[in-house]
Amino acid sequence: MEVMMSIVCGILFMAATYLMLSKSLLRIIIGTGLLSHGAHLLILTMGGLKGGAAPLLGEKAKTYVDPLPQALILTAIVISFGVTAFMLVLAYRSYQELGTDDMDQMRGTDSHE
């Protein structure tokens, strides 16, 4: 299972990277979304996917799955959501102001012009 999940994460990372290297702002944000999915799944996978009950003591099971990675992922999900929301609004605002979402046209103006 871990092997399969590792490969799925690799595919998510690959697609995310390819999207982030593209020209359109929209695709870059989608890329970051895929990247965070990949990262979250990776944390879970690395915590081990061995069987066991959900981390609720009421289950009274012998073994539980590891609760720590879950707590970490929960924090990460919320943070990445905050960042994604911010980036989306930033993209929206920059399109309003600059009239483009093409990264090639959004270049620094400090040294070249």
Added chain:
Amino acid sequence: MSFLHLAILLPFIMALFVPFFYKWFKNIHTGWFVLILPIILFIYFFQYIKPVSSGSNTYSTADWIPSLGIQLTVYMDGLGLLFALLISGIGALVILYSIYYLSGKKEELHKFYVYLLLFMGAMLGVVLSDNMVVLYTFWELTSLSSFLLIGYWHTREKSRYGALKSMLITVFGGLCMLGGIILLYLVTNTFSIREMVTQAPIIMEHAYFLPAMLLFLLGAFTKSAQFPFYIWLPDAMEAPTPVSAYLHSATMVKAGIYLTARFTPVFGLAPEWFWLVTGIGIFTLAWGSFHAIKQTDLKAILAFSTVSQLGLIMSLLGAGAASLHFESIDNNVFTIATVAAIFHLINHATFKGSLFMVAGIVDHETGTRDIRRLGGLMTLMPITFTIAIIGAFSMAGIPPFNGFLSKEMFFTGMVNLLEFDLFNVDTWGILFPILAWIGSIFTFIYSMIIVFKPFTGKHQPEKLEKKPHEAPFGMLISPIILASLAVLFGIFPNVLSYSLIEPAAASVLPYLLEEGESFHVHISHWHGFKIELFMTLGVIVLGLLLYIWLAKWNKIYRLFPQKWTLNNAYDRSLRGLEKGSLKIQEAYMTGFLRDYLGYIFTFAVLMTGWALFSKSAFSFKTDGNAPVGVYEFVLAAVMVAGTVTVLFAKSRLTSIIALGSVGYGVSLFFVFFRAPDLALTQLVIETVSVALFLLCFYYLPELQKREKLPFKLTNFIISLGVGTVVTLVALSANSQRVSETISKYFIENSYKEAGGKNMVNVILVDFRGFDTLFEITVLGIAALGIFSMIKLRMSRGEKS
């Protein structure tokens, strides 16, 4: 602390007060206040002659950074005393001269004297410091103050160019020297020069010996304007003439000479030292004197002549190091070279200082220093002419002036090298006297040019801006004193030998002396009919003939193409460096985010991949893994399909929905892997995210022309690399777990300690509550950020 420390610090303290003198006493030339200091210092140092010449050297230590072995140790021996006297004595004369040279009304005198005092203090620090780090500090301070003084007339382009050039070259050398200091410290574990001299045999054997020596020599050669680093000196002539006289003839350029002399006991036994110091010195002598003749500016001639004379002193120091190969001073014919170096050092300071002042007077009184426009000043400026004759004849080596004596000794030193049978000197050594002789002929010619071109011949008043007349007496005092010294040392050279030269030679060649023994220097005018005498006669005769025919062979200088000069090489390499770095920077700083991301990803992939395989960290084991169920396999396939759809989607809606499907897939995985809280959160957040995407994309444009993502090979390779590396790292991390998980603690104590049964939630708010606090902060900041982005709108150029 002692009076010696105070002597070094006084110029710096005085520099603090100069601006006040300038502001409060507008009617008195600031230089008069400054003048007091070097006179006091000179008298103070003068008192040391007696103890030092009887062999008792003083030193005194004060703490600076004792934990690093850096002490402010002042050491007064023969060599230090000689330089201290030169610095304070010529300093006083130069300040006196500058009082008449620089107008109190037109010039910003406070700056001038602050820089000059800084320089004087720094130079005293260089020659009196025993600790090498302190020496280096003062060394750089001389570079800095020289930079400020060369650029004194900072509105002139040429001054700035000259200042920058001297700064770059001397600081380059200074940094090399610092490298040498550090290497020597690693060998000897001390920064003290005196202790280093006692450890010279250990240093000789060490692997760092050669690099340390080369770095030191780079420092000495750049400062003392040796070939090929002399190029800064002619451009430094843009400084006011008192500065040129002081820094660029008598003191700063001799800092490299000082360093070479000071480290002769440490490095002198090595053949590399002998060849480099003697060889480069003698070559600089010939090269500098040859190039001095084509100059038309008086100060430029003097600059090249300084270069050449410094080469002479340097070569003598190298030749003097040959004497270290003998046990004692008895029958040691090579010590004469060291003595000659020290003697010529003093002589050069006297005649070159006076010649610079003469050049300044001519400039001041006629408005030009160009020898093509000057002529016939002899009758108009008789005193200046007399000083010029003394200075130039002394420089040319004509009796009875002091230059004659040191030149004779120089020839003796060079001829004696032929008897030296180490380092293959017997085969190549013949070059030394020959080059010395050729250099001396050219020296003779340019010395004649300096005297006779401006002062004799036809007077051309129409070419001059001012009507020339004799300089005011005050301006003449200093050159008169220096010229008188040149005559005095020429007629009675032995006033110097016991008082200054013997103790200085003892510091350069310390092990040759037995306990209580000292050098016996007797400089005589007449050695009988020896080869040196004929060499001098040859110099005078050939020099005179060549001077008379100067116009005929002068064309030789045009043969050397302008393109190949060292100055041109310096300029081109500087421009090339600038252009090259700009090109490199432009090549990779493209301004496209994409390119930068590409670099980052590539670097990450290469570094991680390299670490993974070079350290053979990769491993692959499947034991202990959970089995793959059908549900999971199908879900994984769905997620991969969703991902691929995002990649190939033509419209934004498709890609958003595909992204959403991947997100829901993730939350389903959370369900399968028994993470109910995660699944809940993921579900909600994915929904909100997709809604947000939809909301925002409503205002964003359609994907360009509804095109699918164009395929780019490099991007594909990079992303394939990222995906592969992530998978490989995940696999190997999974295959080699280092330690057990700490989660047992959470499972056991969630209820016992925290009173909760949902372990994830207990971790979030109890065991690791801080994470949650700041994650809340992140959300708050994001919300505020979004709010302000939408609400606060400042159009371009508008100010709040």
